[in-house]
Amino acid sequence: MENIIINLKQFWQYTGFANCNYQYLIMIAIGIVFIYLAITREWEPMLLVPIGFGIIIGNIPLFAGLNVGVYEEGSVLNILYQGVQRGFYPPLIFLGIGAMTDFSALISNPKLLLIGAAAQFGIFGAYALALLIGFTPSEAGAIGIIGGADGPTAIFISSRLAPDLMGAIAVSAYSYMALVPVIQPPIMRLCTTKKERLIRMKPPRPVSPTEKKIFPIVGFLLTAFIVPSGLPLLGMLFFGNLLKESGVTRRLANTASGPLIDIVTILIGVTVGASTQADQFLQLKSVKIFCLGALSFVIATFAGVLFVKFFNLFLKEGNKINPLIGNSGVSAVPDAARVSNSVGREYDDKNYLLMHAMGPNVAGVIGSAVAAGMLLGFLA
Amino acid sequence: MKHIKSYIVLGLLLVSFGAIAQNQNAIRLNEVLVINENDFQDDFGQQNAWFELFNSSFGTVDVGGCFLSDDINNLQKYRIPKGDITTKIKPRQHALFWADCQPNRGTYHVSFNLEPGRVLYFVAGDGRTIIDQITIPDLAPNQSYGRTDDGLGTVDGSGEGWEVLSHTSPSGSNGTVDGxxxxxxxxxxxxxxxxxxxxxxxxxxxxxxxxxxxxxxxxxxxxxxxxxKTASSNASDEVKAAAAEAAKTEGVSGEVYAAISTAFHLYCEENEAHDEESFVVTLQHTDRSYSPWSSKIYQLRETPQLKRK
Known part of the structure; x- marks a missing residue:
């Protein structure tokens, strides 16, 4: 009988209940909130459900040596986490993004590319702020990339510049991407007049298949030659797009934009979530990262909208751009473009800005990949 | 067919050989010390002349099978043994060789000494191609001569990019120890x-x-x-007229077309211009044997078609 009691006591020591502390419970609660927001509000459910559940998985209290934790070398979760740590999930996601992105809006009106460039101010604004509050340049670069509103890029850069902060940066980037419909509209209204919000843009011209085929090749050659350090992201993005537009690799494009990106999204979501173990995640640094992440989105939105207003000064009447699509320069495809459209329709129900906003939106993906390459080149 | 396979294999071998040669090309002589009085000691506790190789690439390079020499007429004086895993120099890392004329002491002990005025060669695995060379200057005891920045400078023995270093750095970085x-x-x-x-x-x-x-x-x-294309097409007058009409309406949004179509549909419906539909949809099961092997959608690409103008 005594042995049974000893065994039970020993077993109790192995359980999560015995090893639990309030930090794990806070993280589990955060995971549940993520899942709740994804299911009830439908905020980026494809990302928040895996990340939320990953947070729960990563915060089950364990005793050391069980070899199941995400940071325990050789454990299953650790092996899956290698894709994040070594940075091979993000380029695969970019392959899928390329294969599902239609660059027509951008090709038909290439000046929208410049809005995608302007919105990258968010990255470098947050970089400067992070330096100001005491982060090292490498950490500041990893934090700044949150402003690119591009989860895979944020993971890729943070895995190279500040691996210790990757969990907080990834969760912050994805959370704010989900919160784009909340963060951006007030800034868009603040920066624009009613007259500007009512601007109707010319319908985009039809784009020939040849132009669509040329775009990924020229786009890749140009951006990769300028920023070779962005090669993994830019290469896979444009390669995916070529698979789509070539017309002869439909099966490969379907796989890249369907099953492959789904698999990698599941893996990246769960492992990033699991990497937020309470002892690693619940620190003052994480709070600072969340604040800087929010600011980077705010700066990026301001920069995008204000840039369009500035750009309009040089455009003839009839060719002017509605500044409400300026927010789409932050990547967050296609949520930022949807926000442009919905805010635009609040003021003119017949003014559909979605396709126009997709131009800067996809330009933002290219811009953030180039900016990421710059950060790697200077800081890695 | 047999010949084609042979050519492919030969081509692959040549390509792989080229790749190996290219890797070895990234190896540089990086630092030499001739008179070692109280500098670095080898594993036998002895102080001898040493020199350092540096892998200037960002990939691991195996120097096994390459040659080291101080004699232009005998470039194969010391062959770095193959099969020793320690001869794989990691990216941007160093390998230290002892010029003690005692090759029996291990891979990193070469069969010659260093002398001022002589030229030290690093030679590719073919035994002929000189990858790097440096003329050894007169040096004070415990003084080393090396590249100012690891791997940078000429490889023709002129000594550009080399200088007498302020401190020796065997197996370490020359310029950025405190960098x-x-x-x-x-x-x-x-x-x-x-x-x-x-x-x-x-x-x-x-x-x-x-x-x-x-x-x-x-x-x-x-x-x-x-x-x-439009202008040069040999269209009939009717088509041209239609094209002109279409050109006139350019700029009319899709919503206008949708509204016209809907109005037309409603008008026809009100005037009973349409047939009466049963509104019953049924799915009829057809027994058709299916195999993905024969499905067109699973083909890698469509069958090429010859298009004639």
Whole structure:
């Protein structure tokens, strides 16, 4: 009988209940909130459900040596986490993004590319702020990339510049991407007049298949030659797009934009979530990262909208751009473009800005990949 | 068919040989010390002349099978043994060789000594191609001669990029022992991040402006090409008239067409111009044997078709 009691006591020591502390419970609660927001509000459910559940998985209290934790070398979760740590999930996601992105809006009106460039101010604004509050340049670069509103890029850069902060940066980037419909509209209204919000843009011209085929090749050659350090992201993005537009690799494009990106999204979501173990995640640094992440989105939105207003000064009447699509320069495809459209329709129900906003939106993906390459080149 | 396979294998071998040779090309003689009185000791506790190789590439390079020599007439004086895993020099790392004329002491002990005025050669695995060489100058005891920055400088023995170093650094970096990382450098020269912001934003803008200019031109060319095609097509008068009519209506949004279509549909419905539909949809099961092997949608590509104008 005594042995049974000893065994039970020993077993109790192995359980999560015995090893639990309030930090794990806070993280589990955060995971549940993520899942709740994804299911009830439908905020980026494809990302928040895996990340939320990953947070729960990563915060089950364990005793050391069980070899199941995400940071325990050789454990299953650790092996899956290698894709994040070594940075091979993000380029695969970019392959899928390329294969599902239609660059027509951008090709038909290439000046929208410049809005995608302007919105990258968010990255470098947050970089400067992070330096100001005491982060090292490498950490500041990893934090700044949150402003690119591009989860895979944020993971890729943070895995190279500040691996210790990757969990907080990834969760912050994805959370704010989900919160784009909340963060951006007030800034868009603040920066624009009613007259500007009512601007109707010319319908985009039809784009020939040849132009669509040329775009990924020229786009890749140009951006990769300028920023070779962005090669993994830019290469896979444009390669995916070529698979789509070539017309002869439909099966490969379907796989890249369907099953492959789904698999990698599941893996990246769960492992990033699991990497937020309470002892690693619940620190003052994480709070600072969340604040800087929010600011980077705010700066990026301001920069995008204000840039369009500035750009309009040089455009003839009839060719002017509605500044409400300026927010789409932050990547967050296609949520930022949807926000442009919905805010635009609040003021003119017949003014559909979605396709126009997709131009800067996809330009933002290219811009953030180039900016990421710059950060790697200077800081890695 | 047999010959084709042989050629492919031969081609692959040549390519792989080329790749190996290219890797070995990244190896540099990096530092030499001739008179070792109280500098670094070898595993036998002895102080002898030494020299250092540096892998200037970002991939691991195996120097096993390469040669080291101090004699132009005998470039194969010392062959670095193959099969020793320690001869794989990791990216941007060093390997230290002892010039003690005692090759029986191990892989890193060569069969010659270093003498001022002689030339030290690093030779590729073919025994003929000199990858790097350096003329050894007169040096004081415990003084080393090396590249100012690891791997940088000439490989023709002229000594450009080499200097007498202020301190020896066997198996270590010559110029950056106390150097700073890129991040530390940025923290020093750009504490507020403005230089980074301006530089990076300039590059982002430049890249996208160039892309904009290129695609503006491509777009113009595309429009010109399609207009040309339309103009040169041998269309009938009726088609031309229709095209002119269509051109007139250019700029009318899709919503207008949708509204016209809906109105027309409703008008026809009100006037009972349509047939009465049963509104019953049934799915009839057809027993058709299916195999993905024969499905067209699973084919890698469509069957090529010859298009005649």
């Amino acid at each position: 700073e990382t890129k991040s530390q450098k940025m923290a020093r020269i750009d504490p507020y991040g403005w230089i980074m912001a301006v530089t990076a934003m300039s590059v982002v803008f430049s890249a996208l402006i160039i892309l904009y200019l290129i695609f503006k031109q491509i777009g113009k060319a595309s429009i010109r090409r399609s207009s040309k």
